[in-house]
Amino acid sequence: MTADIGMPGLAGVPTTSTTQTKKDFTSDQEVRWCPGCGDYAVLATVQGFLPDLGLARENIVFVSGIGCSSRFPYYMNTYGMHSIHGRAPTIATGLAASRPDLSVWVITGDGDALSIGGNHLIHALRRNVNLTILLFNNRIYGLTKGQYSPTSEQGKITKSTPMGSLESPFNPVSLALGAEATFVARTIDSDRAHLTSVLSAAAAHRGTSLVEIYQNCNIFNDGAFEILKDRENRDEVLIRLEHGEPVRFGTDGQYGVRRNPTTGSLEVGAGDDPNVVVHDATADDPTQAFALSRLADPGSLARSPIGIFRQVDRPTYGDLMTEQVDRAVETKGPGDLTALLHGADTWTVG
Amino acid sequence: MTVKQVREIDRVVIRFAGDSGDGMQLTGDRFTAETASYGNDLSTLPNFPAEIRAPAGTLPGVSSFQLHFANYDILTPGDAPDVLVAMNPAALKANVPDLPKGATIIVDTAEFTPRALKKVGYDANPLEDNSLSAYKVHAVDLSGITMEALAPFGLTRKESSRSKNMFALGLISWMYGRSIDGTVKFLGEKFASKEAIRDANITALRAGWNYGETTEDFAVTYEVKPAALPAGTYRNITGNLALSYGLIAASQRSGLPLFLGSYPITPASDILHELSKHKRFGVRTFQAEDEVAAIGAALGASFGGALGVTTTSGPGVALKAETLGLAVSLELPLVLVDVQRGGPSTGLPTKTDQADLLQVLYGRNGESPVPVVAAASPSDCFDAAIEAARIAVTYRTPVVLLSDGYLANGSEPWRLPDVDALPVIEPAFATEPNRDADGNGAAPQFWPYQRDPDTLARPWAVPGTPGLEHRIGGIEKLDGPGTISYDPNNHDRMVRLRQAKVDGVDGIPDLAVDDPTGDARLLVLGWGSTFGPIGAAVRRARRAGLSVAQAHLRHLNPMPGNTGDVLRAYDRVLVPEMNLGQLRMLLRAQYLVDVVGYNKVRGLPFKAEELADVIMEEVGTL
Ligand code: SF4
Numbered sequence: 001m002t003a004d005i006g007m008p009g010l011a012g013v014p015t016t017s018t019t020q021t022k023k024d025f026t027s028d029q030e031v032r033w034c035p036g037c038g039d040y041a042v043l044a045t046v047q048g049f050l051p052d053l054g055l056a057r058e059n060i061v062f063v064s065g066i067g068c069s070s071r072f073p074y075y076m077n078t079y080g081m082h083s084i085h086g087r088a089p090t091i092a093t094g095l096a097a098s099r100p101d102l103s104v105w106v107i108t109g110d111g112d113a114l115s116i117g118g119n120h121l122i123h124a125l126r127r128n129v130n131l132t133i134l135l136f137n138n139r140i141y142g143l144t145k146g147q148y149s150p151t152s153e154q155g156k157i158t159k160s161t162p163m164g165s166l167e168s169p170f171n172p173v174s175l176a177l178g179a180e181a182t183f184v185a186r187t188i189d190s191d192r193a194h195l196t197s198v199l200s201a202a203a204a205h206r207g208t209s210l211v212e213i214y215q216n217c218n219i220f221n222d223g224a225f226e227i228l229k230d231r232e233n234r235d236e237v238l239i240r241l242e243h244g245e246p247v248r249f250g251t252d253g254q255y256g257v258r259r260n261p262t263t264g265s266l267e268v269g270a271g272d273d274p275n276v277v278v279h280d281a282t283a284d285d286p287t288q289a290f291a292l293s294r295l296a297d298p299g300s301l302a303r304s305p306i307g308i309f310r311q312v313d314r315p316t317y318g319d320l321m322t323e324q325v326d327r328a329v330e331t332k333g334p335g336d337l338t339a340l341l342h343g344a345d346t347w348t349v350g
Numbered sequence: 351m352t353v354k355q356v357r358e359i360d361r362v363v364i365r366f367a368g369d370s371g372d373g374m375q376l377t378g379d380r381f382t383a384e385t386a387s388y389g390n391d392l393s394t395l396p397n398f399p400a401e402i403r404a405p406a407g408t409l410p411g412v413s414s415f416q417l418h419f420a421n422y423d424i425l426t427p428g429d430a431p432d433v434l435v436a437m438n439p440a441a442l443k444a445n446v447p448d449l450p451k452g453a454t455i456i457v458d459t460a461e462f463t464p465r466a467l468k469k470v471g472y473d474a475n476p477l478e479d480n481s482l483s484a485y486k487v488h489a490v491d492l493s494g495i496t497m498e499a500l501a502p503f504g505l506t507r508k509e510s511s512r513s514k515n516m517f518a519l520g521l522i523s524w525m526y527g528r529s530i531d532g533t534v535k536f537l538g539e540k541f542a543s544k545e546a547i548r549d550a551n552i553t554a555l556r557a558g559w560n561y562g563e564t565t566e567d568f569a570v571t572y573e574v575k576p577a578a579l580p581a582g583t584y585r586n587i588t589g590n591l592a593l594s595y596g597l598i599a600a601s602q603r604s605g606l607p608l609f610l611g612s613y614p615i616t617p618a619s620d621i622l623h624e625l626s627k628h629k630r631f632g633v634r635t636f637q638a639e640d641e642v643a644a645i646g647a648a649l650g651a652s653f654g655g656a657l658g659v660t661t662t663s664g665p666g667v668a669l670k671a672e673t674l675g676l677a678v679s680l681e682l683p684l685v686l687v688d689v690q691r692g693g694p695s696t697g698l699p700t701k702t703d704q705a706d707l708l709q710v711l712y713g714r715n716g717e718s719p720v721p722v723v724a725a726a727s728p729s730d731c732f733d734a735a736i737e738a739a740r741i742a743v744t745y746r747t748p749v750v751l752l753s754d755g756y757l758a759n760g761s762e763p764w765r766l767p768d769v770d771a772l773p774v775i776e777p778a779f780a781t782e783p784n785r786d787a788d789g790n791g792a793a794p795q796f797w798p799y800q801r802d803p804d805t806l807a808r809p810w811a812v813p814g815t816p817g818l819e820h821r822i823g824g825i826e827k828l829d830g831p832g833t834i835s836y837d838p839n840n841h842d843r844m845v846r847l848r849q850a851k852v853d854g855v856d857g858i859p860d861l862a863v864d865d866p867t868g869d870a871r872l873l874v875l876g877w878g879s880t881f882g883p884i885g886a887a888v889r890r891a892r893r894a895g896l897s898v899a900q901a902h903l904r905h906l907n908p909m910p911g912n913t914g915d916v917l918r919a920y921d922r923v924l925v926p927e928m929n930l931g932q933l934r935m936l937l938r939a940q941y942l943v944d945v946v947g948y949n950k951v952r953g954l955p956f957k958a959e960e961l962a963d964v965i966m967e968e969v970g971t972l
Pocket residue numbers: 032033034036037038039068069138142143216217218219220
């Protein structure tokens with residue numbers, strides 16, 4: 001049975017009438033992340049939110065690469081594959097493109113998705129395969145014990161960069177927008193309500209949804225996102241994007257993101273500035289979403305927007321592929337092997 | 351009109367040679383099609399540069415197509431051309447060294463200008479300086495006559511000179527009594543929307559035929575009677591096409607939808623092109639961003655219950671190695687097709703080689719066994735593809751199917767199989783838990799690594815199957831339950847189980863030995879595309895009165911059960927390979943037999959004569 005549950009991203013995935021709980025999505029495997037790791041919160045949120053979708057559990061697949069977060073599939077009582085470093089999007093692409101009845105999730109990290117697997121990530125986004133990609137960004141290599149990652153701030157002192165890293169970090173949201181992504185969002189491991197709402201929108205989206213999750217690695221990069229979490233001051237530096245709303249932040253909304261009338265670029269001004277922009281995640285043109293993604297300070301992450309940057313419709317790779325297969329069968333009839341082998345030029349002996 | 355003499359011959363080798371832009375491959379293809387439908391046995395060898403349009407008139411830019419056809423069954427495209435069609439001085443210069451004395455040469459005189467001659471280092475015009483006196487030279491103004499014939503069409507000089515290959519085809523078709531009707535039809539379809547080009551080509555083709563019939567220069571036509579091949583319906587087929595069809599057949603015979611993940615690479619790309627045309631068979635083709643993604647997507651599709659296939663050549667195999675290792679660990683069906691070419695690195699992209707054997711067997715980290723099947727001839731690519739899929743699906747394992755540039759582009763007549771007699775491949779998906787309730791209240795369970803006791807294959811439970819949700823991955827798994835395990839003894843057991851599963855692949859026929867006199871002391875053993883040249887060489891040696899046995903390995907891993915016995919039954923075993931002795935090394939290591947090698951890595955198949963000499967030499971020392 002498949003039901004229209006109002007989520008295009010899940011159309012075609014069978015649903016169940018049985019009531020499911022978090023327990024149904026919890027495997028019997030002991031979770032082995034370091035105590036206090038941000039991954040726990042994300043796992044709990046996903047296990048807690050999936051039952052609400054009412055999908056047949058057997059039609060959900062989690063595919064991961066390599067890294068701490070990539071152990072995720074083992075803890076989900078669904079189908080799953082823990083693959084190799086950086087390649088999860090490729091495996092998920094083959095699976096999603098050949099099985100439209102599955103809800104396919106990719107679990108990856110900043111090293112997995114943006115370093116060794118960077119090529120696969122951008123091409124998955126460009127093709128718009130129907131996948132939900134959760135990118136756990138902890139700005140460090142955890143599993144290999146603490147080297148800088150492609151999202152680490154320049155100058156970062158790590159085991160492999162005792163005098164500081166030399167590289168500029170990627171901004172995953174900017175990167176995804178540049179790679180023609182149709183759904184791009186950012187959220188934070190510890191903000192369960194926000195995480196749930198973003199994940200739910202990502203699952204509902206038909207196409208590749210990229211969700212960057214700021215995830216704390218308390219062993220090798222503790223406090224990397226503290227500035228955005230600290231209850232005292234976070235509202236001063238965290239920009240919560242809401243579709244259709246003016247982009248304001250600050251404890252009393254005293255700051256606003258406005259368009260500089262001269263340069264056309266986005267900048268932070270007063271909350272009551274008449275030029276404060278209204279966020280439109282559904283705009284065809286990704287320019288404003290990109291400009292919003294650039295507000296964050298690449299080092300400290302102050303003024304990081306969270307929420308859905310972009311959410312637009314574009315046909316998915318798998319749907320287009322299925323359409324071509326269907327059309328070929330419709331117009332030419334199903335394949336006949338004997339006719340195929342014979343081809344046009346045969347001759348007979350004897 | 352002069353009355354022409356008709357001379358009957360058994361076989362002939364023709365080579366068409368010209369610039370990469372002269373359409374020699376098309377000319378060869380068309381002549382092959384005419385010859386195939388006439389009923390000759392045939393074998394072809396296209397040979398072209400890696401550059402799409404190398405500088406015109408230069409030696410590196412020469413492209414050629416060789417066709418051997420006969421009134422009996424033949425095994426190779428022929429060692430040396432009896433007839434060379436050379437469209438310019440470069441084509442002449444590059445190919446003359448291959449010609450035996452007395453061969454026929456047809457050249458386009460219009461191209462023998464001082465400039466063109468100088469470009470390839472001819473100080474004097476070879477058509478005038480007697481240097482070709484050992485050959486029968488027909489110096490014909492192919493371009494000029496073609497242009498004259500096409501004058502009414504109002505084409506540019508360049509456009510009409512492009513049809514000179516059709517003129518040459520017409521002439522050769524006349525010489526060998528081949529019908530040009532098929533090519534007329536072919537041109538009609540190819541240029542359906544460009545009437546002027548279509549008519550010009552057909553006119554040039556006919557003009558070539560008529561030229562042969564009327565000119566005094568050509569006094570003889572040759573007749574090569576149809577070959578007495580086994581009864582059946584035949585078509586001509588290249589290795590890449592046969593391999594594509596084999597994959598579709600495997601999909602049909604297993605009921606598994608075919609998913610191809612591929613990244614363009616010479617000489618494998620034609621498989622991607624071909625399969626992308628057959629969506630009505632439910633075939634899904636994915637042109638990936640790179641070789642790694644290509645195999646990843648294929649593996650993902652396999653996880654979902656498709657017949658996952660990835661096609662590539664040597665450099666691509668290197669890139670796919672890690673994912674192939676993952677497939678070994680996941681124990682999912684997957685077929686990796688390696689159409690070998692010259693290496694290392696970029697090597698010789700358009701030339702053949704068989705030096706990837708050790709790479710596919712051992713080019714991965716850890717103990718990572720995969721079955722390997724190698725096609726022996728262009729048409730055998732069909733059966734080899736089905737066999738690779740059978741092993742992959744039955745044993746839940748990646749399988750490497752080896753072809754090479756020579757098989758990929760070479761062609762031969764293929765007796766069409768009865769589709770209903772093709773092997774049935776049984777996916778036998780898991781649908782139920784495989785562990786009973788334990789009586790202590792635990793429900794029945796599914797263990798993804800509980801193996802079939804006979805095949806040692808693990809169950810293939812695809813997403814969407816209720817109750818069998820499970821996780822697999824590249825980390826070592828506990829024998830049975832399939833959970834992560836770092837236990838030393840378990841790892842040792844799993845390594846041995848994976849090896850035992852591959853070693854135990856069943857249904858591999860014994861190595862058959864062809865030893866007609868029964869007293870041979872020399873066995874010539876080959877694998878892959880050397881089948882034809884070795885067979886032709888063995889025939890020559892036997893005609894010279896020697897006793898020689900021949901055998902050919904189609905399964906390189908595991909090898910047929912009787913391989914060791916066969917090797918030990920002969921005083922000497924000779925293994926010719928287009929590498930530096932890879933199979934030889936394996937045989938020595940595995941069977942402790944002092945195998946002798948004959949190795950050349952020239953990017954071209956062996957010549958029968960050269961191998962026959964080696965065989966005779968070996969027999970002589972026994
Ligand atoms: S190393 Fe860091 S990211 Fe990895 S499990 Fe421990 S806390 Fe989490």
